[in-house]
Amino acid sequence: MASTVVAAGLTIAATGFAGRYAFQAMKHMEPQVKQVFQSLPKSAFRGGYYRVGFEPKMMTWEAALILGISPTANKGKIRDAHQRIMLPEGGSPYTVAKINEAKDLLEGQGKK
Incomplete structure (x- = not known):
């Protein structure tokens, strides 16, 4: 029972860190994305x-x-x-x- 709770906690923490990393990466890519959309007809x-x-x-x-x-x-x-x-x-x-x-x-x- 305790190992299941620990595994669930680690999974939630890993998901949170992955989401935070993806959000920060998207912030850095925003200027490139805007430039691509502006270059499209x-x-x-x-x-x-x-x-x-x-x-x-x-x-x-x-x-x-x-x-x-x-x-x-x-x-x-x-x-x-x-x-x-x-x-x-x-x-x-x-x-x-x-x-x-x-x-x-x-x-x-x-x-x-």
Whole structure:
């Protein structure tokens, strides 16, 4: 019993020291990290938009990425995501068609 308590105490102490070391190392790396982020193009941080062209035939992962949901989402989540995107959307007919295609593809997979 006593050895278990000692082992638990040593584990907690080691974790604390490792965390302290990692925190101090991160402080020293902060200027380099900031420099790397500043050197990246601004378009790399567009709020998570899908910046690659569409596939000729839409795939499940692509439809899920367009709607911002899991590929295994149920029909309720698919409809909610579709509605959330389409309400403020006033974009091109092509964009609207792709959003609708994504919804139809995911709903057509028989998920309830």
